[in-house]
Amino acid sequence: MTTVARWRRYRWQLIAGEAFDPAMQMALDEVLTRRVGAGERPPTLRFWEWTAPAVVIGRFQSLRNEVDFEEAERYGITVVRRMTGGGAMLTEPGRVITYSIYAPPELVAGMSFQESYAFLDAWVVDALRALGIEAWYQPINDITSTRGKIGGAAQARRFGAVLHHTTMAYDIDPAKVPRVIRIGREKLSDKGVRSAERRVAPLRQQTDLPRETIQAHLIQTFAERHGLEEGALTADEIEEARELVRTKYGTWEWTAILP
Protein backbone atom coordinates (compact mmCIF):
# COMPACT_ATOMS: atom_id res chain seq x y z
CA MET A 1 0.00 0.00 0.00
CA THR A 2 1.25 3.48 -0.79
CA THR A 3 1.99 5.99 1.94
CA VAL A 4 -0.93 8.18 0.91
CA ALA A 5 -3.32 5.23 0.86
CA ARG A 6 -2.36 4.24 4.41
CA TRP A 7 -3.26 7.68 5.76
CA ARG A 8 -6.32 8.03 3.57
CA ARG A 9 -7.96 4.93 5.06
CA TYR A 10 -9.04 7.09 8.00
CA ARG A 11 -11.06 10.27 8.54
CA TRP A 12 -8.62 12.40 10.50
CA GLN A 13 -9.85 14.89 13.04
CA LEU A 14 -7.99 18.06 14.07
CA ILE A 15 -7.84 19.42 17.61
CA ALA A 16 -6.11 22.79 17.97
CA GLY A 17 -6.36 26.12 19.71
CA GLU A 18 -7.02 25.64 23.41
CA ALA A 19 -4.02 25.97 25.76
CA PHE A 20 -3.41 23.64 28.71
CA ASP A 21 -0.94 23.36 31.55
CA PRO A 22 1.89 20.80 31.30
CA ALA A 23 0.33 18.03 33.43
CA MET A 24 -2.94 18.38 31.51
CA GLN A 25 -1.07 17.97 28.21
CA MET A 26 0.36 14.66 29.45
CA ALA A 27 -3.08 13.52 30.59
CA LEU A 28 -4.79 14.52 27.34
CA ASP A 29 -2.30 12.38 25.42
CA GLU A 30 -3.25 9.33 27.45
CA VAL A 31 -7.01 10.00 27.24
CA LEU A 32 -6.98 10.53 23.48
CA THR A 33 -4.78 7.47 22.92
CA ARG A 34 -7.27 5.41 24.95
CA ARG A 35 -10.25 6.83 23.05
CA VAL A 36 -8.78 6.17 19.62
CA GLY A 37 -7.72 2.69 20.75
CA ALA A 38 -11.25 1.96 21.94
CA GLY A 39 -12.78 3.29 18.71
CA GLU A 40 -14.49 6.09 20.66
CA ARG A 41 -12.92 8.88 18.61
CA PRO A 42 -11.58 9.02 15.06
CA PRO A 43 -7.83 9.04 14.42
CA THR A 44 -6.74 12.48 15.57
CA LEU A 45 -4.06 15.13 15.04
CA ARG A 46 -3.68 17.50 17.99
CA PHE A 47 -1.63 20.70 18.00
CA TRP A 48 -0.70 21.79 21.52
CA GLU A 49 -0.70 25.25 23.07
CA TRP A 50 1.04 25.66 26.42
CA THR A 51 -0.04 27.90 29.33
CA ALA A 52 3.27 27.50 31.18
CA PRO A 53 6.87 26.48 30.53
CA ALA A 54 7.85 22.89 31.27
CA VAL A 55 10.60 20.35 31.23
CA VAL A 56 9.02 17.18 29.90
CA ILE A 57 11.05 14.07 30.70
CA GLY A 58 10.71 10.67 29.07
CA ARG A 59 8.94 7.71 30.66
CA PHE A 60 12.23 5.90 31.35
CA GLN A 61 14.42 8.81 32.45
CA SER A 62 15.74 9.38 35.95
CA LEU A 63 14.34 12.60 37.41
CA ARG A 64 17.50 13.58 39.32
CA ASN A 65 19.86 12.55 36.54
CA GLU A 66 18.00 14.61 33.92
CA VAL A 67 16.69 17.70 35.65
CA ASP A 68 18.23 20.36 37.84
CA PHE A 69 15.11 20.75 39.92
CA GLU A 70 16.24 23.88 41.78
CA GLU A 71 17.15 25.68 38.57
CA ALA A 72 13.83 24.67 37.03
CA GLU A 73 11.97 26.08 40.04
CA ARG A 74 13.97 29.28 39.88
CA TYR A 75 12.83 29.77 36.29
CA GLY A 76 9.24 28.83 37.18
CA ILE A 77 9.42 25.73 35.01
CA THR A 78 7.15 22.79 35.84
CA VAL A 79 8.66 19.31 35.55
CA VAL A 80 6.36 16.61 34.20
CA ARG A 81 6.87 13.04 32.98
CA ARG A 82 5.19 11.85 29.77
CA MET A 83 3.95 8.36 28.90
CA THR A 84 6.42 7.91 26.02
CA GLY A 85 10.13 7.19 26.12
CA GLY A 86 12.84 9.45 24.72
CA GLY A 87 14.69 12.44 26.12
CA ALA A 88 13.92 15.56 28.10
CA MET A 89 12.58 18.63 26.29
CA LEU A 90 12.23 22.26 27.35
CA THR A 91 8.98 23.85 26.21
CA GLU A 92 7.71 27.41 26.59
CA PRO A 93 4.41 28.98 25.53
CA GLY A 94 4.63 30.31 21.98
CA ARG A 95 8.20 29.07 21.57
CA VAL A 96 7.71 25.48 20.45
CA ILE A 97 5.49 23.61 18.00
CA THR A 98 4.11 20.40 19.49
CA TYR A 99 1.65 17.94 17.99
CA SER A 100 0.36 14.46 18.69
CA ILE A 101 -0.93 11.82 16.31
CA TYR A 102 -3.33 9.25 17.78
CA ALA A 103 -3.72 6.42 15.29
CA PRO A 104 -4.86 2.83 14.92
CA PRO A 105 -1.85 0.44 14.85
CA GLU A 106 -2.81 -0.60 11.29
CA LEU A 107 -1.52 2.79 10.07
CA VAL A 108 2.04 1.55 10.67
CA ALA A 109 1.48 -2.19 10.26
CA GLY A 110 4.47 -4.04 8.83
CA MET A 111 6.92 -1.25 9.68
CA SER A 112 9.68 -1.47 12.26
CA PHE A 113 9.37 0.99 15.12
CA GLN A 114 12.22 2.99 13.60
CA GLU A 115 10.54 3.14 10.17
CA SER A 116 7.28 4.27 11.75
CA TYR A 117 8.95 7.36 13.28
CA ALA A 118 10.06 8.65 9.90
CA PHE A 119 6.73 7.68 8.31
CA LEU A 120 4.61 9.54 10.87
CA ASP A 121 6.67 12.75 10.59
CA ALA A 122 7.24 12.71 6.80
CA TRP A 123 4.50 15.29 6.15
CA VAL A 124 6.21 17.67 8.60
CA VAL A 125 9.63 17.33 7.01
CA ASP A 126 8.11 18.01 3.59
CA ALA A 127 6.12 20.97 4.93
CA LEU A 128 9.26 22.53 6.45
CA ARG A 129 11.17 22.04 3.19
CA ALA A 130 8.35 23.79 1.31
CA LEU A 131 9.01 26.78 3.60
CA GLY A 132 12.67 26.79 2.58
CA ILE A 133 14.02 25.02 5.68
CA GLU A 134 16.55 22.32 4.80
CA ALA A 135 15.08 19.68 7.10
CA TRP A 136 15.33 15.90 7.10
CA TYR A 137 14.62 12.95 9.34
CA GLN A 138 17.55 11.75 11.42
CA PRO A 139 16.89 8.22 12.77
CA ILE A 140 15.81 7.20 15.31
CA ASN A 141 13.52 10.09 16.17
CA ASP A 142 14.92 13.51 15.29
CA ILE A 143 13.90 16.21 12.84
CA THR A 144 17.12 17.96 11.96
CA SER A 145 18.54 20.46 9.50
CA THR A 146 21.80 21.75 8.07
CA ARG A 147 21.87 24.25 10.98
CA GLY A 148 21.18 21.66 13.71
CA LYS A 149 18.45 19.72 15.45
CA ILE A 150 14.94 21.17 15.19
CA GLY A 151 12.99 18.67 17.24
CA GLY A 152 12.33 15.13 18.35
CA ALA A 153 9.53 12.59 18.40
CA ALA A 154 8.46 9.88 20.80
CA GLN A 155 5.99 7.02 20.58
CA ALA A 156 4.07 4.62 22.73
CA ARG A 157 1.98 1.66 21.61
CA ARG A 158 -0.68 1.32 24.24
CA PHE A 159 -4.44 0.90 24.79
CA GLY A 160 -4.85 -0.46 21.25
CA ALA A 161 -3.44 2.63 19.57
CA VAL A 162 -0.23 4.36 18.54
CA LEU A 163 0.66 7.68 20.16
CA HIS A 164 3.29 9.64 18.24
CA HIS A 165 4.14 13.14 19.42
CA THR A 166 6.77 15.61 18.31
CA THR A 167 8.12 18.85 19.73
CA MET A 168 10.05 21.29 17.54
CA ALA A 169 11.89 24.31 18.93
CA TYR A 170 10.62 27.53 17.40
CA ASP A 171 12.26 30.17 19.55
CA ILE A 172 13.80 28.34 22.53
CA ASP A 173 17.01 29.89 23.85
CA PRO A 174 19.55 27.06 23.31
CA ALA A 175 21.66 28.41 26.21
CA LYS A 176 18.76 27.92 28.62
CA VAL A 177 18.42 24.18 27.95
CA PRO A 178 21.60 22.97 29.73
CA ARG A 179 20.75 25.09 32.77
CA VAL A 180 17.72 22.95 33.59
CA ILE A 181 18.38 19.72 31.69
CA ARG A 182 21.51 17.84 32.69
CA ILE A 183 23.52 16.44 29.83
CA GLY A 184 25.76 13.61 30.97
CA ARG A 185 29.47 13.56 30.34
CA GLU A 186 29.01 10.31 28.42
CA LYS A 187 26.66 12.03 25.99
CA LEU A 188 29.11 14.83 25.41
CA SER A 189 32.04 12.48 24.96
CA ASP A 190 30.39 10.23 22.37
CA LYS A 191 33.09 10.72 19.72
CA GLY A 192 32.24 14.40 19.75
CA VAL A 193 29.07 13.53 17.89
CA ARG A 194 26.83 14.37 20.75
CA SER A 195 27.75 18.03 20.87
CA ALA A 196 26.87 18.39 17.19
CA GLU A 197 23.72 16.40 17.68
CA ARG A 198 22.81 18.53 20.65
CA ARG A 199 23.29 21.70 18.67
CA VAL A 200 19.73 22.91 18.62
CA ALA A 201 18.69 25.11 15.71
CA PRO A 202 15.23 26.54 16.49
CA LEU A 203 13.05 27.31 13.47
CA ARG A 204 13.22 31.03 14.27
CA GLN A 205 16.94 30.96 13.37
CA GLN A 206 16.07 29.52 9.98
CA THR A 207 13.03 31.51 8.90
CA ASP A 208 11.40 34.89 9.53
CA LEU A 209 7.94 33.33 9.49
CA PRO A 210 5.86 33.63 12.69
CA ARG A 211 5.16 30.43 14.60
CA GLU A 212 1.45 30.65 13.76
CA THR A 213 2.21 30.75 10.04
CA ILE A 214 4.40 27.66 10.24
CA GLN A 215 1.79 25.80 12.28
CA ALA A 216 -0.97 26.75 9.86
CA HIS A 217 1.19 25.52 6.99
CA LEU A 218 1.76 22.19 8.76
CA ILE A 219 -1.98 21.74 9.28
CA GLN A 220 -2.67 22.64 5.66
CA THR A 221 -0.06 20.12 4.47
CA PHE A 222 -1.60 17.35 6.57
CA ALA A 223 -5.09 18.24 5.33
CA GLU A 224 -4.08 18.23 1.68
CA ARG A 225 -2.26 14.91 1.91
CA HIS A 226 -4.27 12.90 4.37
CA GLY A 227 -7.59 14.70 4.74
CA LEU A 228 -8.49 16.50 7.97
CA GLU A 229 -11.77 17.60 9.55
CA GLU A 230 -12.21 20.23 12.26
CA GLY A 231 -12.82 18.67 15.64
CA ALA A 232 -12.76 19.46 19.32
CA LEU A 233 -12.14 17.86 22.67
CA THR A 234 -15.36 16.71 24.30
CA ALA A 235 -16.28 17.84 27.83
CA ASP A 236 -16.02 14.18 28.80
CA GLU A 237 -12.44 13.88 27.50
CA ILE A 238 -11.38 17.03 29.35
CA GLU A 239 -12.95 15.76 32.58
CA GLU A 240 -11.19 12.38 32.23
CA ALA A 241 -7.89 14.18 31.64
CA ARG A 242 -8.39 16.37 34.74
CA GLU A 243 -8.96 13.20 36.76
CA LEU A 244 -5.70 11.74 35.34
CA VAL A 245 -3.86 14.90 36.39
CA ARG A 246 -5.16 14.35 39.94
CA THR A 247 -4.31 10.66 40.04
CA LYS A 248 -1.21 10.41 37.84
CA TYR A 249 0.42 13.17 35.79
CA GLY A 250 0.15 15.86 38.46
CA THR A 251 1.51 13.64 41.24
CA TRP A 252 5.03 13.39 42.60
CA GLU A 253 4.69 9.58 42.61
CA TRP A 254 4.49 9.60 38.82
CA THR A 255 7.02 12.35 38.13
CA ALA A 256 9.55 10.65 40.45
CA ILE A 257 8.62 7.08 39.51
CA LEU A 258 12.28 6.72 38.48
CA PRO A 259 14.00 9.06 40.95
Add this chain to the structure above:
Amino acid sequence: MLHGEFKTPGGKLVQVDLEVCDGRLCHVQVTGDFFLEPEEALETIRSAIEGVPVAEATEDHLAWRIRQALARYGRPVEMLGFSPESIAQAVRRALP
Protein backbone atom coordinates in the same frame (compact mmCIF):
# COMPACT_ATOMS: atom_id res chain seq x y z
CA MET B 1 25.53 5.21 45.08
CA LEU B 2 27.42 4.09 41.99
CA HIS B 3 26.57 5.47 38.56
CA GLY B 4 27.44 4.23 35.06
CA GLU B 5 26.48 5.47 31.61
CA PHE B 6 26.75 3.97 28.16
CA LYS B 7 25.76 5.62 24.89
CA THR B 8 24.48 2.90 22.57
CA PRO B 9 26.23 3.40 19.22
CA GLY B 10 23.64 4.91 16.86
CA GLY B 11 21.15 4.83 19.71
CA LYS B 12 20.31 6.12 23.15
CA LEU B 13 21.98 6.72 26.50
CA VAL B 14 21.57 4.07 29.21
CA GLN B 15 22.18 5.13 32.82
CA VAL B 16 22.51 2.71 35.72
CA ASP B 17 22.49 3.63 39.39
CA LEU B 18 23.27 0.87 41.88
CA GLU B 19 24.97 -0.12 45.11
CA VAL B 20 26.84 -3.20 46.22
CA CYS B 21 25.37 -5.05 49.22
CA ASP B 22 27.29 -8.07 50.59
CA GLY B 23 29.11 -8.50 47.28
CA ARG B 24 25.95 -8.35 45.16
CA LEU B 25 24.39 -5.64 42.95
CA CYS B 26 21.53 -3.99 44.81
CA HIS B 27 19.16 -0.99 44.64
CA VAL B 28 19.55 -1.11 40.86
CA GLN B 29 17.88 1.56 38.72
CA VAL B 30 18.02 1.44 34.90
CA THR B 31 17.02 4.64 33.10
CA GLY B 32 17.65 6.52 29.87
CA ASP B 33 16.19 8.24 26.82
CA PHE B 34 15.42 4.91 25.12
CA PHE B 35 12.09 3.46 24.02
CA LEU B 36 10.64 0.28 25.50
CA GLU B 37 7.35 -1.53 24.92
CA PRO B 38 5.68 -2.56 27.10
CA GLU B 39 6.77 -0.08 29.75
CA GLU B 40 6.49 -2.71 32.52
CA ALA B 41 9.41 -4.63 30.96
CA LEU B 42 11.76 -2.11 32.62
CA GLU B 43 11.15 -3.85 35.95
CA THR B 44 12.01 -7.20 34.32
CA ILE B 45 15.32 -5.75 33.13
CA ARG B 46 16.04 -4.26 36.55
CA SER B 47 15.25 -7.52 38.34
CA ALA B 48 17.61 -9.43 36.05
CA ILE B 49 20.50 -7.28 37.35
CA GLU B 50 19.46 -7.02 41.02
CA GLY B 51 21.24 -9.54 43.23
CA VAL B 52 23.92 -10.62 40.75
CA PRO B 53 27.21 -11.24 42.57
CA VAL B 54 29.77 -8.61 41.62
CA ALA B 55 32.25 -11.41 40.86
CA GLU B 56 29.86 -12.74 38.16
CA ALA B 57 28.84 -9.36 36.76
CA THR B 58 30.63 -9.60 33.44
CA GLU B 59 29.18 -7.89 30.41
CA ASP B 60 28.34 -11.23 28.76
CA HIS B 61 26.68 -12.67 31.84
CA LEU B 62 24.59 -9.57 32.54
CA ALA B 63 23.43 -9.31 28.92
CA TRP B 64 22.57 -13.02 28.95
CA ARG B 65 20.53 -12.63 32.16
CA ILE B 66 18.58 -9.68 30.71
CA ARG B 67 17.88 -11.59 27.48
CA GLN B 68 16.68 -14.65 29.40
CA ALA B 69 14.39 -12.56 31.59
CA LEU B 70 12.88 -10.74 28.59
CA ALA B 71 12.36 -14.03 26.72
CA ARG B 72 10.30 -15.21 29.69
CA TYR B 73 8.29 -11.98 29.82
CA GLY B 74 5.24 -13.54 28.17
CA ARG B 75 4.79 -11.11 25.30
CA PRO B 76 7.18 -9.61 22.78
CA VAL B 77 9.34 -6.83 24.18
CA GLU B 78 10.51 -4.07 21.84
CA MET B 79 13.73 -2.24 22.71
CA LEU B 80 14.52 0.76 20.52
CA GLY B 81 17.82 2.61 20.84
CA PHE B 82 19.36 0.25 23.41
CA SER B 83 20.02 -3.45 24.02
CA PRO B 84 20.86 -5.95 26.77
CA GLU B 85 24.53 -5.37 25.88
CA SER B 86 24.34 -1.59 26.29
CA ILE B 87 22.65 -1.99 29.69
CA ALA B 88 25.37 -4.48 30.71
CA GLN B 89 28.05 -1.98 29.64
CA ALA B 90 26.46 0.73 31.78
CA VAL B 91 26.46 -1.65 34.77
CA ARG B 92 30.15 -2.44 34.20
CA ARG B 93 30.98 1.26 34.12
CA ALA B 94 29.16 1.81 37.39
CA LEU B 95 31.35 -0.77 39.13
CA PRO B 96 34.72 0.34 40.52
